[in-house]
Amino acid sequence: MMKIAGIVKGTCPNCKKGAIFETKGNIFLLRMPKMNERCGVCNLKFEKETGFFFGAMFVSYALAVAEMVASLVIFWMFIDLAPLTVFMIIAGIAILTSTFNFRVSRAIWIYLFN
Numbered sequence: 001m002m003k004i005a006g007i008v009k010g011t012c013p014n015c016k017k018g019a020i021f022e023t024k025g026n027i028f029l030l031r032m033p034k035m036n037e038r039c040g041v042c043n044l045k046f047e048k049e050t051g052f053f054f055g056a057m058f059v060s061y062a063l064a065v066a067e068m069v070a071s072l073v074i075f076w077m078f079i080d081l082a083p084l085t086v087f088m089i090i091a092g093i094a095i096l097t098s099t100f101n102f103r104v105s106r107a108i109w110i111y112l113f114n
Contacts, residue, residue, distance in 0.1 A: 013114040015042040025099040060105035
């Protein structure tokens with residue numbers, strides 16, 4: 001349970017105190033989250049090697065698909081909205097959760113390999 005809280009908060013997997021991300025990002029201002037190179041507390045290097053976060057893209061994809069499928073089930077099956085309306089809602093949700101997915105997928109990837 002501590003790992004899940006650490007992933008969502010974006011704390012260092014080693015010391016659980018330092019921040020992985022310098023900024024959280026903002027989709028409305030078109031800013032992606034900025035990542036720290038090292039933990040400010042324990043000096044753990046987050047990017048182990050060049051291309052380390054390539055696998056985090058697959059984690060981000062899985063998160064986005066899960067969000068889209070959940071939205072599809074909720075808005076089409078339970079609320080019974082028109083398909084075009086559901087498509088627009090799902091596209092909006094995908095855009096709004098992109099920075100969150102970016103941060104969480106990288107945090108999951110760091111926690112997996114530490």
